[in-house]
Amino acid sequence: MEKLKKHERFNNANNKHTFHFLNEFGSFNDVLKKVVEKEDIELILIGSEGGKEDKKLIQGSNAVNTMEKVRNCPVFEIPDKVIIKNPNEIVFPTSFKTHYKEKELATLIEISKITNAPIRILYIQKDKEFSKKQSENKALLNQILGATSFSHHVLYSSDIQEGVRCFFQSRESEMIAFINKKHNFFGSIFSNPMVKELGNNPNIPVLALHDLRN
Known part of the structure; x- marks a missing residue:
């Protein structure tokens, strides 16, 4: 956790964003649901590594499971290969x-x-x-x-x-x-x-x- 915090401080100097770190026991999606409810989150933004050869790994990915199971907030999944820009449509x-x-x-x-x-x-x-x-x-x-x-x-x-x-x-x-x-x-x-x-x-x-x- 401390290494992650240092990494974020070093790589993110954008003052429009703030970062909060959470270390909580439980399944990924159960914790997400609780945080969404508690903090009144309006959008979940989640990265993913698409295109893997291991289909079992793909189908069990956090991104897909979150889209399927977390229903108290919209989920926006962005693959790691996508260049962040305004979409054409x-x-x-x-x-x-x-x-x-x-x-x-x-x-x-x-x-x-x-x-x-x-x-x-x-x-x-x-x-x-x-x-x-x-x-x-x-x-x-x-x-x-x-x-x-x-x-x-x-x-x-x-x-x-x-x-x-x-x-x-x-x-x-x-x-x-x-x-x-x-x-x-x-x-x-x-x-x-x-x-x-x-x-x-x-x-x-x-x-x-x-x-x-x-």
Whole structure:
């Protein structure tokens, strides 16, 4: 701990930041949850080493586990290979099956405004037509994101995971955001393998938001 403190004092002269060190017994995510609650933390920023050959190590990484299990605060994961800069755009995949809340999307909106990064709302179309409820939720999302720059995109694909991957890779998008559903993780858009793939992509930061009703 003392070595870490000396390292931070030596390498961080930015007076806009302060550093606090915590040495507490317990699992990584349990301690995080307690600190978030106690200190009223608004965003968890966590680094990761994506692209490892050891898949078991990847799937057990703190970054991915934190996105999956810490739900009382947004989690922003930044791979170590990413150069810190304003993203060119933020991809926001959605099924339009959730009743969006402004508070849930507040971090996404703030990042978009601060960085001037437009939000690209991505819907993967399979065979079914939009339901009335989806249309209503889409209108609600438009209203909530009204103060940001955003656009809608529809990609026709029978494979949702592949569709999302193709979209952000073809556009060279530099950030992805999603809503983490507690009882239906990623809704019908993503499955756990996709979560782990996104969370361990060595080239793109991932912002995990949370359904505050759960």
